[in-house]
Amino acid sequence: MADLMNALYRRPRHFGRVDRQFTDFDNEEVCRRYRFSNDNIDRLVDLLTDRLKRPTQNSLTVLQQVMIALRFYASGAFLQVIGDTFGVDIATVSRRVTDVTNALFDLRDRAIKFPTEAADLQAAKSAVYARTNFPSVVGCIDGTHIHIQSPGGLDEGAYVNRKRRHSINVQASCDHRVFITSISARLPGSCHDAHVWRTSSICKHMEVNHQGNGSEERFDKAHVKTRNIIEIVFGEWKRKFHVLHGEKYKISYA
Numbered sequence: 001m002a003d004l005m006n007a008l009y010r011r012p013r014h015f016g017r018v019d020r021q022f023t024d025f026d027n028e029e030v031c032r033r034y035r036f037s038n039d040n041i042d043r044l045v046d047l048l049t050d051r052l053k054r055p056t057q058n059s060l061t062v063l064q065q066v067m068i069a070l071r072f073y074a075s076g077a078f079l080q081v082i083g084d085t086f087g088v089d090i091a092t093v094s095r096r097v098t099d100v101t102n103a104l105f106d107l108r109d110r111a112i113k114f115p116t117e118a119a120d121l122q123a124a125k126s127a128v129y130a131r132t133n134f135p136s137v138v139g140c141i142d143g144t145h146i147h148i149q150s151p152g153g154l155d156e157g158a159y160v161n162r163k164r165r166h167s168i169n170v171q172a173s174c175d176h177r178v179f180i181t182s183i184s185a186r187l188p189g190s191c192h193d194a195h196v197w198r199t200s201s202i203c204k205h206m207e208v209n210h211q212g213n214g215s216e217e218r219f220d221k222a223h224v225k226t227r228n229i230i231e232i233v234f235g236e237w238k239r240k241f242h243v244l245h246g247e248k249y250k251i252s253y254a
Contacts, residue, residue, distance in 0.1 A: 033071065033074065033075075034067065034070040034071060034074050035070065035073070035074045035240045035241065036070060041063070041066060041067070041070070044066050044070075045062050045063050045066055047107060048062060048066065048100065048103045048104070048107075049062050051099075051102075051103040051106065052065050052066075052099060052100065052103055060088075060092070060096065064086075065096045065099065065100055066100060067086075068082060068086055068088070068092075068093055068096045068097065068100075069096060069097045069099075069100035069101065071085065071086075072093070072097050072243060073241045073242075073243050074240070074241060074242060074243075075242055075243070076241075076242035076243040076244075079093045079094055079097070080093075111180075112180055112181065112182065112183055113181060114139075114173070114181045114182045114202060114205065115138060115139075115175065115181065116209075121138055124137075124138045124139060124175050124176060125137060125138055127175075127176035127177075128176050131176060131229075138175070139173045139174055139175045139176070139181055140173065140174055140229045140230040141171065141172070141173040141174075141182075141197070141202070141230060142171070142172070142193075142230040142231065142234070143169055143170060143171045143172075143193045143196055144169075144170050144172070144234045144238075145161055145163075145165075145167035145168070145169055145170070145189055146167055146168050146170050146185070146244055147165055147166065147167045148166050148167060148168060149166065150166050151166070155188070157190070158188040158189075158190050158191075159188040159189050159190065160189060160190055161189030161190060165189070166189060167188075167189030168185055168187070168188060168189060169187050169188065169189050169191050169193065169196050170183065170184070170185045171183070171184040171185075171193070171196045171197060171200055171202075172184075172230065172233065172234070173202060173230070174229060174230050174233045176229070178229060178232055178233055178236070180233060182200075182201070182202040184196060184199075184200040184201070184202070186199075187199065
């Protein structure tokens with residue numbers, strides 16, 4: 001009976017340990033652990049409060065939820081390790097990471113915008129031209145594979161890429177400031193980059209609004225000179241959020 005009671009015992013949560021992760025470190029240490037400064041974490045809390053605030057007195061605060069999620073994104077550690085760090089159980093970590101991720105996703109259109117206004121387009125073209133000497137380029141685009149656990153099921157094979165690993169083929173574009181302007185994370189790793197491009201909303205937008213950019217030869221030369229811009233984006237992205245290197249997620253089918 002004692003063994004059974006020990007197995008059923010649920011470790012008490014110590015929310016104060018979450019707060020100390022924020023209050024016991026200077027700004028440099030917070031940036032190192034969470035990839036965001038204190039000020040930027042406060043900004044995230046302001047942006048997400050309406051979506052994450054809980055009515056019950058014993059619930060995690062919005063700041064505590066954000067800190068748990070950011071630590072997971074930054075470290076890529078297992079949920080159990082994150083729970084041990086913050087003094088909460090693994091189920092709590094899983095729910096909070098999911099909630100914060102969904103709340104951030106709801107704000108995607110506020111942060112990820114492709115230039116459509118004439119003034120913005122001209123500014124982008126001028127900046128790229130100054131950097132690469134190639135006219136009429138509004139940004140750079142490429143793909144990267146984000147590794148995942150095998151989703152299983154009938155579609156499991158579709159997620160196996162050419163390196164025989166399970167992944168999602170993510171396409172993103174960026175501007176001259178290295179800001180992401182569009183992203184498509186819908187297709188499995190077996191899909192070729194060309195197919196991801198053809199089925200993306202940014203491709204349809206470009207076909208309708210931006211025709212006549214010169215010969216393929218000139219485009220190829222521009223691609224060689226400018227591709228490092230989007231590669232910088234992917235490199236910084238994965239260095240900042242180590243979870244993108246791991247295989248923590250399974251695909252769920254609606």
